[in-house]
Amino acid sequence: MQYIFNVHEGIYEYIKLGRNYPFTPPPTKRCHNAKCNKLVSFRKHGFYERYYYSKEYKGKIVIRRYxxxxxGCTISYIPNFCLPGFINAVNHIFEYIYNLFYRKGSINSVINQLNLKKQRTVFKENSILLQKKFIKNLSTIQNGLRQIIHKVKLPDETL
Incomplete structure (x- = not known):
């Protein structure tokens, strides 16, 4: 299970401090394991590293585990500039998805244009995977947008 927490200091400070970053204290909440499902105080359980790729930073970042x-089930707290299940930054993902859905020409031509323009390397397989993940999570994305922007008009139907 992954939870997102706010990094108020910014990505550079988070990366610079690494394991010494003042992470949020361990939560007291119900365990997500269906067999346990008890109200517990989670304990610190080390760190793991994951890749993060954005305009500001390309490399590994530290993620806190509880x-x-x-x-013995674990949860992870990931910073708000990351998306669970994605290496790329949020703005990269939405830019590629937007251009893939509203493309003129082939998928390869769109990807090559964006890679040249942004000096990135995203392959056709990755972009198709992004599309599939986006479509799969569209209702969750719509609910999130409705919570963030209260009067937003979104279609009721999903793709």
Missing amino acids: ICPLC
Whole structure:
């Protein structure tokens, strides 16, 4: 299970401090394991690294892990500039998805144009995977947008 927390200091400070970053304290909440499902105080359980790719930074970042003391299930707290399941920055992902859905020409031509323009390397397979993940999570994205922008008009139907 991954939870997102706000990094008020910005990405550079988060990366500079690494494991010494003042992470949010371990939460007291119900364990997400269906067999446990008890209200517990999660304990710190080390770190892991994941790749993050954006205009500002390309490389590994540190992610804090917590563990349920009863069943051993873990949760991760990832910074708000990351998306669970994606290496690329949010703005990169939306830019590619937007251009793929509203493309004129082939998928390869759009990807090559964006790669040249932004000096990035995204392959056709990755962009198709992004499209599929986007479509799969469209209702979640719509709900998130409705919570952030209260009077937003979104279509009721999903793709």
